[in-house]
Amino acid sequence: MAGIEPLAQGDLWPPDLSAWAGGNDGTGFVHRFHSGRPGPHVVINALMHGNEYSGAIAAATLLAAGIRPVRGTLSFVFANCAAFAQFDPGFPIMSRYVDEDMNRVWSPASLTDGADSVERRRARELWPLFGTADLLLDLHSMQHDRIPLMLCGRSRRGCELARRVGLPGVIVADPGHAGGSRLIDHPRFTEGADGPVALLAECGQHWDPVSAETALAVAARFLLVSGVVEAAALRPWLPSAEPSPPRLVEVTETITVTSERFRFLKEYQGMDVIPTAGTVYALDGGVPLRTPHDDCVMIMPSRRHADRGHTAVRLGRFGA
Ligand SMILES: [Zn+2]
Structure with missing residues (x-):
């Protein structure tokens, strides 16, 4: 599937x-x-x-x-x-x-x-x-x-x-x-x-x-x-x-692929929470991408079609 x-x-x-x-x-x-x-x-x-x-x-x-x-x-x-x-x-x-x-x-x-x-x-x-x-x-x-x-x-x-x-x-x-x-x-x-x-x-x-x-x-x-x-x-x-x-997640950053070689460091399922700010979660053309804040929610990470110019993932935090 x-x-x-x-x-x-x-x-x-x-x-x-x-x-x-x-x-x-x-x-x-x-x-x-x-x-x-x-x-x-x-x-x-x-x-x-x-x-x-x-x-x-x-x-x-x-x-x-x-x-x-x-x-x-x-x-x-x-x-x-x-x-x-x-x-x-x-x-x-x-x-x-x-x-x-x-x-x-x-x-x-x-x-x-x-x-x-x-x-x-x-x-x-x-x-x-x-x-x-x-x-x-x-x-x-x-x-x-x-x-x-x-x-x-x-x-x-x-x-x-x-x-x-x-x-x-x-x-x-x-x-x-x-x-x-x-x-x-x-x-x-x-x-x-x-x-x-x-x-x-x-x-x-x-x-x-x-x-x-x-x-x-x-x-x-x-x-x-x-x-x-x-x-x-x-x-x-x-x-x-x-x-x-319902729970509200506010998107803090939309990550757009800038290189021909984008990859996540692990397979995210969507709605995964990365606890610590500064954690490297992906490499875009070899450049490490880090979570901008604690308890960072990975919203709709793409896996295959993370082509240049496309959205790779939205980062968010749970709101009030
Ligand atoms: Zn659709």
Whole structure:
């Protein structure tokens, strides 16, 4: 299940999304439902990365169950279906994207400049919908880590919404990537004191069946908190009790690879805590990288794709 080997029998296999390909709103793989009553536009997005289909299983399950808004508008989006269509169980990590990482193209400049790729074309097709979202949940999964996380970006309102959603139990407040803007980092969701909010859920390891259950539970809690879907309709996927308050990890540093030879000194699983400041944890082109403070949390360390210019790990500390 490390992700480099072919998919095995007990792994999470990709869903059949053919029933949702046509969409209901003029855009492929987009389903938008209007309640006819006032309320927010709530968006559940899946498949930003083509190999992260636990969120697609969650969205397809909610669609198939007939989850509809009782107020406002509810949209389900399968974003990078071109990459997902290339999924090969013999090489399961290969379908993250076609031309470029779709979750690095969401700055206003990237959405309007002339640069072209499969992902940018799809992003420009989807932005008219995302650009009207009041509450957006972007469902992802991770290469190695099994502890699910809610990324709330840097906005206070993102952190507050993540606390109300309560799942999956750990909130990471982070500034994003040097390599480009995530959807949740678009100014629509980050600028000003008040306004639309977007969260990114990392639901566990890509091919761990638990990640689909986590994606469903997080999406159900998100819809419950949004107020557009009635609690009774979400009951099959909601936890039986109110979740306990999540832990907050504030990212203190995002480590971007600067050389062709980056390696961690040991295999980190994600959410490992290094107790002592100054501990060397990686070498970037032979230069030792040290933890900047005590009790340093290793958030989503990459192992294979730590290429130059990409994020190798975020360092953080547990907050109040
Ligand atoms: Zn992802």
